[in-house]
Amino acid sequence: MGLELYLDLLSQPSRAVYIFAKKNGIPFQLRALDLLKGHHLNPEFLPANSLQRVPVLKDGDFLLTESVAILIYLSIKYQTADHWYPSDLQARMRIHEYLGWHGDCIRSTFGVSLWAQVLAPLIGIQVPEEKLKRNRAAMDRALQCLEDKFLGDKAFLTGQQVTLADIMALEELMQAVAIGCDLFEGRPRLAAWRQRVEAFLGADLCRETHSVIWSIRELAANKKLPDPPPEMRSRMLLRIARIP
């Protein structure tokens, strides 16, 4: 059994891993999970001893979680092109610097809209407007920082070529874009960056990777989303409560 990747393309970090593996022609078995059905809580769907989250990598007996760790592992093991995770020390550290800030300011900030518009209503909950207002302000600040302090006049977030940082950022922003948030309005530099990243990855691969998130609103409207099981509902309630 070769490399296995346990993913749900509804999830931003899952998409980052998927798009990286596919773009680099890394051979893997896709183990697709449906988070809304609570698959990650079910030992039948995930390898034993994993953290009940996606993405998960299984390479023989070796298990690895956390998208950043997985991306770095894949880039080294499969010797992907240097630009993804440069061997030059300073260039490589810029990626870690970005990812540190990303963890604080991007991760989970851009997922709130999906919770508000699709996931919370799925269990009959309405996210309070004041939380949404705070989230819009947080997204605004994050995008400003992304544009000014990271992108600047460069082609990509940490240099002149695509790196792991760009795909992590893109997939987080897609979570909001795909359900109608116009993040790039009035931000031509960021919009241009997005075009460049997607052009580099290729339209077909982007379409394939983003198909789930693009269709989620329609699926919800047509009542085609699964009814989350009770153990999922309680976790979803907890997650919603944690929205600042």
Added chain:
Amino acid sequence: MGLELYLDLLSQPCRAVYIFAKKNRIPFELRTVDLLKGQHFSDAFAQVNPLRKVPALKDGDFTLAESVAILLYLSRKYETPDHWYPQDLQARACVDEYLAWQHTALRSACTRAMWQKMMFPVYLGVLVPPETLASTLAELDKCLQLLEDKFLKDKDFLAGPHISVADLVAITELMHPVSAGCPVFKNRPKLAAWRQRVEAAIGEDLFQEAHKTILKAKDLPPADPAVKERLKPLVQVLLH
């Protein structure tokens, strides 16, 4: 001008960087940035880190922010012993995995626990609703359980048989709620034993030195009104 490290030992990630640099005898100039006094908002510091956060590093013309980036930079540049950040693919992946998980899980719980239990009431004179504190401590508890069950397991250190940057980052995080009086290691013999090993590997003197500031935080006199006014909006987010 050689390596400069901009730190406030009040901050968990700063302590990890400090311990790593000192333990590995990396020569550096310590530039203290007093967070409670708002020194991270100075124009001078913005030249070093436009994101206005500590830790920050300046090595000649090269500036770098974010503790994980700084730790990895120092380990590579100064060729520290392999166990800190192993070359072996899987061993290193275990360190990367911990560093990624802790950033959005344990760090948040530890920061909020410390602020809600100690800094808000004692320093800022802000009342924290008991339900909020209870919920934060419950979350901290869950993180500690995960730390034990999914990361430490039966190993001596988080990523294997030897200490790595993962352990430095973890121990400095846990000292945050410890400094506020949270019984982090009580009823957790496995974690307590790991703590002893980490402290022994770091060295008692260095460990105490790095934690002097945070352990004295509970004795801070209440902030004066001007400081309170300035800090309150910045730390609002820690009240959830």
